[in-house]
Amino acid sequence: MRLSLDATAGTPAYQQIEAQLVTLIESGQLGPGDRLPPERDLAAELGVSRMTVRQAFDALARRGMVERGVGRGTFVSAPKLDLDHASRVAGFTEQMHAAGLEAGAQVVRAEVIPASARVATALGIEPGAPVAHVERVRSGAGVALTLEDSWLPDALFPGITELDLSGSLYDLMGERYDRVPVRAVEHLEPVAARAPDARALGVRPRSPLMLVERVAYDAGGAPVEYASDRHRGDRARFVVEVAPRG
Numbered sequence: 001m002r003l004s005l006d007a008t009a010g011t012p013a014y015q016q017i018e019a020q021l022v023t024l025i026e027s028g029q030l031g032p033g034d035r036l037p038p039e040r041d042l043a044a045e046l047g048v049s050r051m052t053v054r055q056a057f058d059a060l061a062r063r064g065m066v067e068r069g070v071g072r073g074t075f076v077s078a079p080k081l082d083l084d085h086a087s088r089v090a091g092f093t094e095q096m097h098a099a100g101l102e103a104g105a106q107v108v109r110a111e112v113i114p115a116s117a118r119v120a121t122a123l124g125i126e127p128g129a130p131v132a133h134v135e136r137v138r139s140g141a142g143v144a145l146t147l148e149d150s151w152l153p154d155a156l157f158p159g160i161t162e163l164d165l166s167g168s169l170y171d172l173m174g175e176r177y178d179r180v181p182v183r184a185v186e187h188l189e190p191v192a193a194r195a196p197d198a199r200a201l202g203v204r205p206r207s208p209l210m211l212v213e214r215v216a217y218d219a220g221g222a223p224v225e226y227a228s229d230r231h232r233g234d235r236a237r238f239v240v241e242v243a244p245r246g
Contacts, residue, residue, distance in 0.1 A: 001030070001037070005046055013048050014055035021056065025065055025076055032078040036066065039074075062208075064234035077234060078143070103168075104139035108200065110161040112154050119151045122215050122226035130154035132161050134169065137200050144201045145235050149228045156224060179224050181216035188212055190233070197230055208233030 003020050005013050024030045036042070039053045046053075057074050060066040068074050112130050120127040131151045138146040150169060152160060157177050165172070174180030193207040201209075209230045216225040 003042070003046060005048070013046070014052045014059070017042075017046070017048075017053060017056035018059045021060060022063075022065065030076050032076055034076045036074040036076070061234075067234070104142065105166045106137040106139070107165050108135040108137060110134050110165055112161060115151070119226050123151065123153050123223045125153055125155075132157055134161065134165060136165065143235070145232055147197055147200050147230045151226045152224060156222070173224065179218045179222075181224055182219050184214050184216040186212055186214045191230070193230070201230070201232055203232060203234070210236065 001024065003017060005016050009016065011019075021030070021036070030036075036057065037045075039050045039057065043050045043053045057066060057068065061068050061074075065077055066074050067077050111133055113133050114128040115123065115125055115131045117127045119131055120129060123131065125131075132154050134148070134150045134152070136148045137144050138148055148169075152173070156179055157173065160172065160176070163172060163176070170181055189211045191209050191211045193201065193203055193205055193209050195205050197203075197209060198205040198207060201207075210233055212227070212229045212231065214225070214227040214229070215223055216227070218224045
């Protein structure tokens with residue numbers, strides 16, 4: 001890997017380094033898992049300060065193109081997954097299968113609890129009514145990608161917390177209870193990883209996440225799930241189809 005700087009370009013050195021590395025990554029000359037040169041070595045090669053190289057690496061990390069670890073170095077990230085939120089309700093398992101990846105689930109908690117005011121409002125039930133709370137870390141090809149938090153009305157899904165929750169929750173809701181979600185309203189918001197999120201997803205605190213709050217409905221229009229999912233910003237991007245107003 002050979003980089004060069006143009007002193008006459010009028011572009012800061014760190015931006016030139018960033019741009020050349022982006023080209024190498026997007027062209028496939030640098031692939032997922034490839035290690036970039038140490039900051040000290042690249043700075044010496046280009047005749048710039050270490051801080052200049054660090055600025056370039058930090059910019060790439062913010063774009064999700066590299067991963068940085070203390071004592072490990074800087075590595076090219078795996079390509080981001082496109083999560084389709086455009087045309088129909090699709091659970092995490094289906095999204096992973098569409099990307100050709102094996103979906104995994106680590107159950108953090110599964111219990112029946114009283115509904116908070118927020119959950120009750122979303123599900124159209126009384127505050128304090130029993131809801132099944134399922135929290136899972138979802139992975140694709142063995143990499144933690146999403147922290148899922150779902151609340152389901154216990155009256156509609158009795159005993160679901162006692163079932164095998166290692167697969168698709170939506171498949172379970174449809175096959176066992178005949179209440180598969182067919183429509184959902186979602187709100188997307190970028191947030192920073194809280195300490196528990198960071199531990200669960202294997203990222204640093206304050207790392208960028210995409211919070212997706214969702215209320216899903218069955219074919220009869222009844223709310224069957226309220227969810228608050230946190231997706232790793234360095235691993236996923238969202239596809240939303242926008243149609244012209246009729």
